[in-house]
Amino acid sequence: MSTLSLRLANSLHNEVKHLAKKEGISINQFIASAVAEKMSALMTENYLVERSKKGDKKAFLQAMAKVPDIEPEANDRLN
Secondary structure (H helix, E strand, O other), X not given: OOOOOXXXXXXXXXXXXXXXXXXXXXXXXXXXXXXXXHHHHHHHHXXXXXXXXOOOHHHHHHHHHOXXXXXXXXXXXXX
């Protein structure tokens, strides 16, 4: 495990302290969780971008052509 010195604006530090207390965790746990969430979001975005490069429009259109052209059931309709 590594140690990281972090400078936060007082207002941000106070809010983090409040939220961590509300969640029943330490400030360290709160910040580690926030960093993990942000990393997950960025890594997911990168994964999807790379995955989209492997897409095949022709294969997609062929697959979509197999979908029946019918109205969706009432509980599946968008309002």
